[in-house]
Amino acid sequence: MDVKRMQIMESAAQLFSKKGYEATSVQDVAEVCGMSKATLYKYFSSKQTLLIEVIEYNHQRMSQRTEELKEDDSLGALEALRQKVMILLEEFRENHYFIQLLFRSMPEKEGAQVRQLMDRGYRRMFLWHKQSLRDAFAITDETKMNDLVLLFQGLMKEYLFILSEKNEALSLPSIAAYITQVLQIAVENNEKLTHVLPEDWVTEGSTEDTVATLTxxxxxxxxxxxxxxxxxxxxxxxxxxxxxxxxxxxxxxxxxxxxxxxxxxxxxxxxxxxxxxxxxxxxxxxxxxxx
Structure with missing residues (x-):
């Protein structure tokens, strides 16, 4: 990918997460990148397009790293999940501004269009995590999957908060191992647990949907x-x-x-x-x- 394009996306992600999407102008991004607004528009046609690209790029990068694990036949299912969690923790720690952006609560004033983009990004991440858990535990009963994914994401989110906001020097391998163990215990005791979220809470429909407001x-x-x-x-x-x-x-x-x-x-x-x-x-x- 073009180095300048990468710089714009990384700078925009940091500004969006710190100031909020609406409060960040294209001029703000251009100034941080040391270029004119006109030059920035040569790379991205609008601020909304830039936001979409930031989300897509980070998701694609993380997906690619974790997909490589499937090619290693020597890994057992649980070890593959543990390594996948490790990769996610490493990526999130290095790019914590992206996580702040993705999970950031979007105020009403920031508009339905931006919230729609955030919802889409969250939905893609949720379905991706659901498939990861299916692969690891060979789950066939879908009735409690959504709650299991929420448990997974909740653990990840809180540890990431400690790592990025509290700057605690925690061991990533230890965190990954603990999260994997907790998920395994939850799956093994699945019959004893009652589910809260309905099975269709996040549907399995295509994640390739486009945003209607784009030209x-x-x-x-x-x-x-x-x-x-x-x-x-x-x-x-x-x-x-x-x-x-x-x-x-x-x-x-x-x-x-x-x-x-x-x-x-x-x-x-x-x-x-x-x-x-x-x-x-x-x-x-x-x-x-x-x-």
């Missing part, structure tokens, strides 16, 4: 960035061709008049790449609609 151009820009991050994060040589094709699509989007034959030739190739197939289909609908 068509912003949605296209967002999809292109997300797809590029996924391909770059994969780090495998076979992704190189897909990345080149994606860059060609991105370049086509900068034209005054996008050429339909070119788009029709490029997008089907991207739809064959499993990691970005769903996003490629959405991108195709957005681009072809107005051609």
């Amino acid at each position: 068509r151009e912003e949605r296209i820009e967002r999809l292109l960035r997300e797809m590029k991050m996924r391909l770059q994060a994969a780090g495998r040589s076979q992704k190189a061709d897909s990345l080149h094709i994606l860059e060609a699509v991105e370049e086509e989007c900068t034209r005054t008049h996008v050429r339909k034959p070119v788009v029709n030739a490029l997008l089907p190739v991207l739809k064959e790449e499993q990691s970005i197939a769903a996003k490629a289909e959405t991108l195709e609908r957005l681009m072809i609609t107005n051609l």
Whole structure:
């Protein structure tokens, strides 16, 4: 990823978490980055797009690190969960401003649009944690899953608060081991526990939903960035061709008049790449609609 783009996102995340989204202006972010507002707009078309990218980038980075554990056949289910918790703790400690942003209570004055983005980010994180617990404990009874995820997140959140706000020098391996042990005890005693949250409290629907308030151009820009991050994060040589094709699509989007034959030739190739197939289909609908 472009170094300057990374700097903007990290600076914005810190400002959003400290001052609040509404209280932070694009000018504030530009000044911290040592650039003009006009230059910043070359990287991000709006403050809302910047917020989305911050959330998406951090989620993608954490997901990629934990997904690598699945490729290690030597790890047992519980050890894989413990290491996943370790990775999350390390990422959150190093980027605690992102956690403050993600779990921050959004005041009414900050608007329904921003709260919708925060809700979406929280929902994605919740479903991701739920799948992690399914993998670790081979859970088939879904009736108590939501409460188990909430227990997991509550433990993580409180330890992260101590680490980031109290600056306590706690052992991350010890925290990860303790959280894993508590979850194991809860699962083993599942029959003795009563659940509080309904099974459909957080649904398993697609997490690829878009925010209706974004313009068509912003949605296209967002999809292109997300797809590029996924391909770059994969780090495998076979992704190189897909990345080149994606860059060609991105370049086509900068034209005054996008050429339909070119788009029709490029997008089907991207739809064959499993990691970005769903996003490629959405991108195709957005681009072809107005051609």
